[in-house]
Structure formats: structure tokens, C-alpha cells
Amino acid sequence: MEILVCVKRVPDTSENEIELNGAGNDIDRDDLVYSVNEWDNYAVEEALQIVDKVGGSVTVISVGDDESEEVLRREMAMGADKGILLSDDAFENVDGRGIATILKAAVEKGNYDLIFTGAQADDGAAQVGGMLAAMLDVPFASLVNTIEVNGDKLKIGREIEGGNQEMYEISLPCVLSIQTGINEPRYVGIRGIRKVASVEIPTLGAADLGLDAAAVGASAARVQRTDYFLPEMGDGAEILEGSTEEIIDKLVELLKAKGGLK
Amino acid sequence: MAQVFAYILHKDGVVDDTALELAAAAKKIDAGATPNAIVVGAGDALDGVCNDMAASYGEVWKVANDALTYPDAEIVRKLLANILPADSIVLFAHEHLGMDLAPGLSVKLDAAFVPDVVDIEGADGSTLKLVRQEFGGAVSAHVTCDASQGAVMTIRPGVFAADESKSAGGQVVDKSADAGDFAATRKFLEIVEAEAGDVDITKSEVLVSCGRGIEDEENLEIAFDLAKAMGADVSCSRPIVDAKWLPKARQVGTSGQTVKPKVYLACGISGSFQHMGGIKGNPFIVAINKNAKAPIFQVADVGIVTDMLDFLPELTEKIEEL
Numbered sequence: 276m277e278i279l280v281c282v283k284r285v286p287d288t289s290e291n292e293i294e295l296n297g298a299g300n301d302i303d304r305d306d307l308v309y310s311v312n313e314w315d316n317y318a319v320e321e322a323l324q325i326v327d328k329v330g331g332s333v334t335v336i337s338v339g340d341d342e343s344e345e346v347l348r349r350e351m352a353m354g355a356d357k358g359i360l361l362s363d364d365a366f367e368n369v370d371g372r373g374i375a376t377i378l379k380a381a382v383e384k385g386n387y388d389l390i391f392t393g394a395q396a397d398d399g400a401a402q403v404g405g406m407l408a409a410m411l412d413v414p415f416a417s418l419v420n421t422i423e424v425n426g427d428k429l430k431i432g433r434e435i436e437g438g439n440q441e442m443y444e445i446s447l448p449c450v451l452s453i454q455t456g457i458n459e460p461r462y463v464g465i466r467g468i469r470k471v472a473s474v475e476i477p478t479l480g481a482a483d484l485g486l487d488a489a490a491v492g493a494s495a496a497r498v499q500r501t502d503y504f505l506p507e508m509g510d511g512a513e514i515l516e517g518s519t520e521e522i523i524d525k526l527v528e529l530l531k532a533k534g535g536l537k
Numbered sequence: 538m539a540q541v542f543a544y545i546l547h548k549d550g551v552v553d554d555t556a557l558e559l560a561a562a563a564k565k566i567d568a569g570a571t572p573n574a575i576v577v578g579a580g581d582a583l584d585g586v587c588n589d590m591a592a593s594y595g596e597v598w599k600v601a602n603d604a605l606t607y608p609d610a611e612i613v614r615k616l617l618a619n620i621l622p623a624d625s626i627v628l629f630a631h632e633h634l635g636m637d638l639a640p641g642l643s644v645k646l647d648a649a650f651v652p653d654v655v656d657i658e659g660a661d662g663s664t665l666k667l668v669r670q671e672f673g674g675a676v677s678a679h680v681t682c683d684a685s686q687g688a689v690m691t692i693r694p695g696v697f698a699a700d701e702s703k704s705a706g707g708q709v710v711d712k713s714a715d716a717g718d719f720a721a722t723r724k725f726l727e728i729v730e731a732e733a734g735d736v737d738i739t740k741s742e743v744l745v746s747c748g749r750g751i752e753d754e755e756n757l758e759i760a761f762d763l764a765k766a767m768g769a770d771v772s773c774s775r776p777i778v779d780a781k782w783l784p785k786a787r788q789v790g791t792s793g794q795t796v797k798p799k800v801y802l803a804c805g806i807s808g809s810f811q812h813m814g815g816i817k818g819n820p821f822i823v824a825i826n827k828n829a830k831a832p833i834f835q836v837a838d839v840g841i842v843t844d845m846l847d848f849l850p851e852l853t854e855k856i857e858e859l
Contacts, residue, residue: 286672289749292830293675302676371650372643398671400652405640414611414722417637430726434792435633438731438785443609445723456779497649497683506668506677512824512833512840519848522841523855526823529839530767533821535743535800536856537768 276331276424278322279387280355281378281404282315284339284346285397300502311346314393316353318453320460321422322391323354329424332356334385338366338377344476351474352467353460363480365488370496375406377491380484382411389429390450394418401452408450416445417452538660539687541572541626542598544617545590546634550582552589555630555692557699560593562628562692564700565657566665571595571705572628575620577613579606584709592703598712604719610637611723616716618645624687626665631691632791639689648687651680655696660684673809674832693810734786736770743769743800746789747777748812750805750826750845754782759849760804766856772796774806790815804845808833825849 286293290308295301322333334357335350337343347358361377369377382390392404394417401417408415420440421432427447432440434454445451481488489495515522530536543559545552556574563572574594576587583601590597600616613634621627627642629635631653643650655677656668663685669678682688738744745764751757757771764771771787778788789796790812797818804825806812813836816822824837827844834840841848 288672288675292828293672294830295676302672371640371652375644399669399673401636402640402650402652405637406644406650409641409644415637415641416610416723418633432729433633433637435728436791437795438788438793440729440731441633442726442729443723444726449723455775459781497686498651499681500669501679501681503671503676503678511835512822512837514834514840514842519843519851522843523852526839526841526852527855527859529821529823530800533800535767535769535802535821535823536859537743 276325276329276389277385277387278326278331278333278389278391279382279385280315280318280322280333280335280350280391281407282319282335282337282346282350283312283393283396284309284337284343285312288397295503295505299504302503309342309346311349312393312396314395314453314455315350316460317455317457318391318393319350319353319355320458321453322389323461324458325389325422325424331388334359334387336361336378336381338362338374347476348468348471348474349463351471352463358474358476360476360478361480361484362478363488365481365492368493368496368499369491370498371400371402372406372498373491373496375403375410377484377486378403378407379410380486381479382407384484388447390448392450392452394452394454404450404452411448411450414445414449415451416443416449418454419451420454420457422451422457538567538570538663539624539626539684540622541566541570541628542621543572543574543594543628544635545574545576545586546630546632547576547578547586550585552586553630554699555632555694556590557593557701558694558697559628559630559692561697561700562654562657565697566626566660571707573598575600575617577601577605577608577616579603587709591705591707591709593700593705593707595705595707597707597709599709600713600716601711602713602716602719607725608634609721609723609725610634611721612719614638614642614645616719617642619717620712620715621646624648624685626684626687627689629689629691631693635691639691643689646687646689648689649682649684651682651688651690653693654690655693670810673807675830695814731785734784736787738770738772738787738789738796739794741770741772741796742798743767744772744789744796744798745769745802745804746772746774746806747804747845748774748806749776751777752846754780756846757782759846759853763849763853763856766853769800769802774809774812803833803837804849806833807831808836
């Protein structure tokens, strides 16, 4: 089984507070700590477990700048066999459709049975996997939280509401978007990173992929973010202040009044 | 402005709450237009759903076929690509079917795609002005969408007040003959129901709920200690279940349980919309989080900006003394 996993370098929200910059039109990107999108780790782990069972290889791929190479290397330290970076000035500020178009061109240069994306990334869009499948004209399932290989077919579960699961039989090749919780991604130590530090990661640009830069780039993006802002919400919470003791006294009174203590 | 269509979710003849939310969203795109609805399915209950929707939509496009008894996104996507006019604007609820179906549909229609829309500021010609959220709701973003070749959008459930006017006086149009074939490359097998847990948190009146802020499995003890002192049950957010520290049956959220307690203590929970979507009945929400900018403080009644790991044991001690 040849598996391709699409990964993305994102600001790590557990390491950063995401705030607006001084001008209020973008997030403050100074000193942001980046890491691999959380969902993608589950996707890579699932690919590795499938290859452990049925054989094959795992390739990780990312659309991004040079710094995305560290993310590919991290996933290779988990056990992925190959990394491919798709990078070009023309790929800056593309929309989701543009990312899927770039990935499609790269997929067609390989011979993959199965393609994974994370179910979503930092922008919460959850769009690239479904678009990529439609462009490749192969089956797709999102929010996948179990996979069982049965010959040239997969039995998969999708996470739906209420903790229930929708089961499908799906034929290969296909694209699946992987939900967190499907497995327990393995730990990557510093030694693992060192082992793959000098492995060459090929970089492909628009020309290598046979893409017309004008057709995938920012000028072709029909969906564009114009700015970031903080929404005006309602009153928000009443923040309890004072010493811990004072806060606890206030909270206990409130809990009593609202039926929170039995 | 192009014709707006809303895809209607329904089950066992009952229309989902999002159906009238999409009608409201459609009117924010163009207040003067009358949106159409699309209802697909099978069986006797389908006509009732269509008739209900005719009160709120100008035309209700019905596609009936036994292959649609269970709505498989692949089959529905294909039929929608067959029946929708070019350049349409198509709205879905941003839930598991919409997420499965809509991105691929946008490619098949060669339309723009905008996921998880939380507000619509209007249209300037064929450019839609929309609002999304990023980074788990920490910031919002203005987004423009060139809908000149059509647009597909998923709309976050619960953000638009349902349009209850029911004054459309619409008609049902049977489009089944135009839907094409219903063949699929994936086959729906069954729904596997969630396993029942040791505690039914949907019945709990008071919940001590923990999120990422718990940091380590061993720290769960302080949540259980507090819950015991309060006479509460322990629930959690998704990352705790993903880490296998607590069973799925204790997860609050759209993909977990829907709870309706009187009091909800959100400890170290950022407050994503998927989590808040599982909390109903307007409980008294106390947020305890060391990040003063966590979205949970926007929706909680009372907030305490502190590390739950220090705060919970002290609160437990005080309650035990009462």
C-alpha cells in the first residue's frame, strides 16, 4: 500500500496565545512557535500502522515555504519513508482550492493507493481533502476514525454526532480525512529527528508540477481573507478577582445559589 | 444575484433545526430574494418534510429514491451536481454530512467554497462578504468570496437565528427524474451506536468538565475529588478522550454527548464551538482557565483566570469544610 499523507505547518495554539498585531489586521506573527497540524500526526500514525500490517510505504507532503521542511522531517522521524515539499513563490496566499490543485498535480506524479489529510487545520476549514478527491475523481470520506484494510477495499468509520459512527466500505484509491483520536501518535524524540536530519527532501515548484502559476496563485483565489479581528461579543463572563481565598468564597456562594453544591 | 439553495437535513420525517437557520442565512446574502430548498431522501415521511419546507422556501426541490434512505454524501453530491443550475449559491450546515459533501461539490460545480461561515455581512455585486473563525475561535476573519461562478458554503449551526416567518408560500418541485444514477464507489454499511459509559452525563445536574488544561492523566484525580465534594459528575472535552484518559461517554460536544446541567464548571477548556454545541439548557457556566483570552470567557457567566491545577484542590478543600 503506497500512502501519501498531506501535512501542514501551523502556529501551535498550545504554545502560543493567538493575538492580533498592533494594526489589528493580522495575527501577531512575531515569536510564534510552529508545529505540525495536530490532526496530521494522527494521519501519519495511521498510515504507518497500515503499512506495518500490509506493507508498502508512507510519503509525507506539504505545500509551504522552506520552513515546512522541518515539519516533513518530524513526520519522517515518526517513520514516514519519504518527504516532498511543494514550494514556489506562486503558491503564496492561495486559497483551499489552490492547495488542492497543487496537491493534485503532485499526486499525479506518484502512484498512491491511499491519500490522507488531517480532518482540519488551524483555519478550521476542513476542505482540502474533499476537494482533492473530487479533482482526482476518487472516493472520499471525512472525519475518519477507524480504518480496516480488506484487500483492495477499506472498511472505515466516520465520526458523526453523539459519539456514533457511520460505517462504509470504500474502494481504493481514495482520499480520507483523519480525525483525532483514531490512534495514539507515537512520540518523536530528538534522536529520531537527528536520524533523518540529512535525508534529502525534494522540492517541487509550479514548473516541476506542470502548473500555470497564474492559475493556482493568489490572483486565482476566489476566496480571500481580508483581515483578522476580534469579534464584539456579549458581556462575557464576570471575572472574579481578588485573593484566591476571596475568589473561592465568591464562587462557593454562587455555586450554592445556582444549585451547584449538593 | 444568483439563486440561493439550502440543503435540508432531516431524519425520520423531522426537519433539523439548521433548516430554518439556513433560510435566515440566505436572506442575509440577499434580503429581497426567496431561497430554494433541496430535500432528498426516501419513504413516506419525505413529502411531509417537503411540505414543511414550502412554508419557508420559494421552491422545494425534492429528490426521492430508495438509494437515498440513508444520505450518503457521495450519492447526494453527485445528484446535486446534476440538478443545480450553474452559478448557484448552495448552503449546507457545517456538520458531518456537509463536511463530507460540500468541498467536493464545489469542485464539481466549479464554484467557490467557504467553510464554517459564522456571519454574512452582505453582497457587493457577486462578491460575498463573510466572517469565519480561525485558531479554534481565538480570532475572527473577514473573508471575501467571488461567487460569480457560484459558491458553496457551510454555515455553522446555531449562529443564525431561525427564520420562523414561514411566509414563503412555496411549492414542491419533484426533480427526481433529473438526478441521474445513484451508483457509488463507497457503500454505507451501518451506524455503530456509541457505547454507554459508567456514568450518564446527559442526566447530570452538575458537571466538573476538564480540558487540555489538565495536562496529565494523573491530574484527573483533582477533578474527581472536586466532583465528589460537589456531588457532581466529571465530564471532559475532546482532547481528553483523544488521549484515552477518559471514555467517549464522558465527552461533551457535538461529536460527544449533549448535556443539560444546571451548573457547568469548565476547567482548562478553551471553549470551541464543537464543545459548546454539546451544552444545552442555558446552565450557569463557570470558566477556569489560565489563558485570559480563551473563548470560553465569552460564553461563561463567571470566569476565573488561573491555573486549574492549583485552583481546583483549593476549591475542593473549601467545599469539604462546608
